Amino acid sequence: MILRLISIIRKEFVQIIRDPRTLGLTFMLPLVMLFLLGYSATNDVNNIPLVVLDQDLSQKSRELLDAYRAADYFHLAFFVTNVEDMRFLIDSNKARAGIIIPHDFGKTISTGKVAHVAFVIDGSDPTLAGTELSAASAIGQAESSKIITLRISLSGLRGQLAPVEVDTQVWYNPDLVSADYMIPALIGLILQVLTTILTSTSIVRERERGTIEQLIVTPIRSWELVVGKLVPYVLIAFFDTFEILLVGVLIFKVPINGSLGLFLGMIGLFLVTTLGLGLLISTISNTQQEAMLTTMFTILPSIFLSGFFFPLAAMPAALQIISYAIPLRYFLIIARGIVLKGVGVDAIWTEILSLAVFAVVVMGAAAARFHKRLD
């Protein structure tokens, strides 16, 4: 029995090694996805080109512009003298935002009234626009409290200048680096894509090429065939995990704050689910192409409804409910919890339990459906 298993595992490895496409997919896919997503899927915004229409040209207006210049968010790229030029620069995507300072700006402030500044934002990219919006108002508010402070101190009043001071502190990812957030999640996504595709196609391939007919007349039992086929992919999955972690730590400088052992254990638990999914897909597909398409069908919701790209809290209630049916959702919370926050089992036990339930149900259903027969 053990000997039979070893024979199947060895055969499977020889097949993987001699198939350059599978080999490439196995070892290059994680790196390609890592670099693509590590660099491109970032929400870190800075150096947005800003066009300035300063009609006032006073000391006050220069101070305001200096405040914008000082923040990393904006780069004062253009200075224009009329609204048409500003519109042209934004329309042609040379600038993403514009600031208009009216000609009475300095005078209005000096008289103690409220001065208005117009800030124009290109809303075609909502993510970018959101950042611009908050950055623009934050800088403006900082500037106005500076002016108030100055006024109060000039008027000779004493005491607290600002009644409420909000001191924000960012825990766990203090510099708000996207890579730190993306890479633990990426391990989950890559493992799901890779193991589901590889197991489903490798089992379907036996059927498609007719090799299953020979396996059927051997004494190999169904479960031996399943285990023999899954073991190589478990090893590959862990190899890929180390590959991603290594690149993540060395190149993207992702800190691993929690227990690596717990993290690997959780990966093992997640793999039971994804391998089971691959096995389940193989029982309903007749060709490798069918298996591939069905796998893609499961991957898309996993990307969008797991909180991989978009925060679940921002989704409509119906989608949030659906997201509970997506195993990756739980793994992402676990992975980000362990890697970013350094938490232990006590903080994420509900997610671990949910993932375990998925693992048992999916693998159980797949094992029940898998028969070493043609019909």
Add this chain to the structure above:
Amino acid sequence: MYDNYTLIASHLSRSFGATHAVEDVSLAVAAGEIYGLVGPDGAGKTTTLRLICGSLKLNSGTVSIGGVSLERHPEQARAKIGYLSQSFSLYEELTVLENIRFLAEVRGLARKEWLSRARENLAFVGLDAFRGRRTGQLSGGMKQKLSLACALVNRPRLLLLDEPTTGVDPVTRQDFWQLIIRLAGDQGIAVLVCTPYMDEATRCSRVGFLRAGKIIVEGSPRFLREKLRGRVLELSGTPRELLAKIARSDPAVQDTQRFGDRLHLLVDADQAEHVRTRLEEQITAGGGQIDRLKEITPLLEDVFIDLAEEK
């Protein structure tokens, strides 16, 4: 007498949806016997073989191999089977020897045993020199010989061959049949072979004719040909179109079949003499010339065509 049969399949039935692929098929193959399963495409030959090796589930019926029930002890029964499926079923990425090794190991051969057994079988089919070659690079005939070597690795008592020589050149076909005849004759292996070729069916000890999932006739090739004795006329002459036209229009001719420059006419029972006289008259009257018109010993092809066309 049942003790001598290696394979006893009784009342096998299997349907796919509303189609009865195999209906109440019973057959037995004795040790050393070559049983040929013939019939048109879609008659149920492959399904019958798959039911016997257990890769398809039976709706009803029983299969016993070497006295072991396939339903009750599937793995024990399968251990006695060597199976060559219709499509090539070995791994193209593996070498010749790796394929045999894999199948030997999963069939439980010890580490010490498999290599000598593999080499012995490769030598038997004449592939020992190619043992290090990738299986995907073998020719069609070599692949079939390798499949045979793999099927023999566990010393089976029953060999199931599903159209083993389809797409194989005539010389290799000849080789292949010599191997099968030796296996049956020298080692007493029971062989059940599906084939679309009548010359191959002629080599079998017994032939079962399958049509629409049922065995309609069974017997030795000689016995089957006897069934049509006196009912096949051979006709040749010029012009051929005229001969064929007149033969087809004769009320007692059931079927005409061209074999090279000759025509085989299947005639109603006891009508051969009448047909002969009629054709001679009509062809001469039509301006044609007969070189040859006489009753012949039917070929298995004639039997096949008669049986395949339901009347």
